[in-house]
Amino acid sequence: MSRLRTNAESGYIGYLAMVLAAAIVLVVAAFLWGQKERRTTAGPEPQPQTVPGQAIQKGHDVECMNNLRSIRQAIEMSKITDERLPSNLQELSSAGITADMTRCPVSGQPYRYDPASGNVWCTTPGHQNY
Structure with a gap:
């Protein structure tokens, strides 16, 4: 029951x-x-987890690499035509290097340049080997 x-x-x-x-x-x-x-x-902020976020981050990384590649080519051209290294990156404006191209698109920090060696690099974390 x-x-x-x-x-x-x-x-x-x-x-x-x-x-x-x-x-x-x-x-x-x-x-x-x-x-x-x-x-x-x-x-530091983690890498984006969404596909669009990763694509945007990759795009900024590629832009930084392209800027550095263009600057390095302009430095080489300056070395050949002027027979010297430029004293700063602003001297490369005649080679088409704009002020925006001399800064990392991710951090906004200016690229570092050593006029004695002609080396240029980015100080943004993760970009040091570009």
Whole structure:
């Protein structure tokens, strides 16, 4: 024979379900808060995870590589035609190197140039070997 629950038993079970649901919500909230804290204190921004974000990042990286390649070619041309290395990157404006091309498109930092050796490089993290 089945036994009918009393009002007291039904109320107790409802109360337990509510407490259990609140505990689950608190655990999930604490987990998400911990993930946010870990992300904000981990250092540099992570690489984009979406396909469009990765494509945009790759495009900026390619632009930086192309800028450096163009600058290096202009330095070589200057060395051949003027028989000397340019003293700064602004001297390459006659070779088509614009002011925008002398800065990293990702960080906006100017490229470094050593007039003694003719070497030019980017200081943006991840771009040092371009």
